[in-house]
Amino acid sequence: MLSTLEALRTLPTTLQTVDEFEQWEQQHPHEGSYEFVRGRIIEKNDMKQAEYLILKFLTRLFAATAAYQAGDELTPEMDSYVDNTRKRRPDLAYFSLAQIRATANGERQRTLFPIEILSDSEFYEDVLEKIQDYFDAGARLVWYVIPKQKKIYVYTSPDESKAFKGSDVISAAPVIPDFQFTVADLFA
Known part of the structure; x- marks a missing residue:
């Protein structure tokens, strides 16, 4: 097995489709x-401990929702396909039970609700590109968690967002109406 550094040295530059990229992998x-985004292979950095605490808070809270009781999942680092030239891996992605079952038949799935945690290595342009990709794939809601600011930006389209912080109550409605909490609790 190649180390990450060795793999980066051997990345092909001629891949054009997700299928070609997955064959190479x-x-x-x-x-x-x-x-994989339009011929570019983008390394995903490992999750840091502080980011893991955010993930833990969100997944445990999700376990109390009706969606979870129905078999839906909020899954870390799961492939979310945009089209034949783009595949993203959100930090957390919501998939319905029907979508999960469809993967058994080899059907590629797109999350309706990705959650990203801003890392130190990401640039603003990267964030905007990811948000656009998620909405191009049919997402209805995107959360971008900014740990250093203790804020969550909620996108309802690539061009419409609202920042939540402190005592603001954030909700994943309309995707998961009972998935809500006070932002300060996430960062406590």
């Missing part, structure tokens, strides 16, 4: 994970 086992 199967032929070249490596550590780490990647996104």
